Amino acid sequence: MLSIYTTENIVTSIFQDSDNRYDAWYDFITKLRPTMNVLLNEDTDYEENDYNPVYMFEKDYDIDIEPEFLDEVGENAYLSLVMSLAPDVINDPHAIFLLDIDESQAKIISEKYGVICHSFNSSPSSNPIFQEGIEKNVEKKEKGRGWHELLPVDAVSPSNSLVFVDRYLFSKDSDGITGQDGINNAYEVLNRILPAKLGVDYHILFVFDASTLSIHSGDTFENIAKQLNKLVVRLARPYNIIMESVSIDHNDMNYDETHNRRILSNYFIVRVDRSLKAFRPTHSLYSQSMFLDWGASKGIIHSKRSDVPAKALGKYIKEVKIAIGQLKKSVGQVPFAKNGEILPIKDISHRFIC
Incomplete structure (x- = not known):
């Protein structure tokens, strides 16, 4: 890859x-x-x-x-x-x-x-491809924890594309954890990873299961897509950001391959045990282990007995591409949005997919 x-x-x-x-x-x-x-x-x-x-x-x-x-x-x-x-x-x-x-x-x-x-x-x-990975273990409601520990700004560059895979990123959980927490965490992650300057478009794709959204809270696929698109203004980057979202549910092929929560970039992977909606400003929301690995953070210079993480990164990106490819063949409308607008899935333009 x-x-x-x-x-x-x-x-x-x-x-x-x-x-x-x-x-x-x-x-x-x-x-x-x-x-x-x-x-x-x-x-x-x-x-x-x-x-x-x-x-x-x-x-x-x-x-x-x-x-x-x-x-x-x-x-x-x-x-x-x-x-x-x-x-x-x-x-x-x-x-x-x-x-x-x-x-x-x-x-x-x-x-x-x-x-x-x-x-x-x-x-x-x-070279960033060889930099050491980061592992954090957080407890539920532990104070002072946040994405700043796993994603230091100087450790997540360069990149021009991201894919978020978390079926329940915008679902309502116990203890008052809501879809808004998913939106807030998406912003925190993006604000830490997206570079201050770039000469090309930045591509972002969210893959989640819209059937898990809380209708009673007003959370719909279209609503989530619009909220995500509003983050572009908040991020205030001087380059164009293409924000895409797609829903995959249990009726779709490759649904099982979207079980693990992860963020895929050009060269690194973020993996978490429980959820990407991991934090609020004052504390963590779940007990979980969280990992940042660059393509060769293991297996070359560090942790030489380990496999090279780039193999997993390639596998995960391939799974997303296959899932999107199957959705393009679906009969009926697939929930897909680009820049807050509901469009046919054939209009997807993310670099990792096209």
């Missing part, structure tokens, strides 16, 4: 690294086997050189390599467009750009597109 965009020179440095400087990248590639889009050198005869490091990665580890060749003027169109900050050039929301540029330029590209761009001259450990 994650993919790397880089050059032959960088792949060669990773493959032939005798000083162990790039072990993290080597392990990431060989363990996760991401799709690799590699810009080849002008004099490379890729298909005739069995000892080319790019080919050896492909052959020895069964990695999907998509070679790119220099064009007639000695430049590669795609990477040139990325580095020139051309609009709408990155269509892969899970792209990791590993380039021979300085840190300041990498930061500009990352902030522009909301994707990971890493200077190959920088230590791999400084």
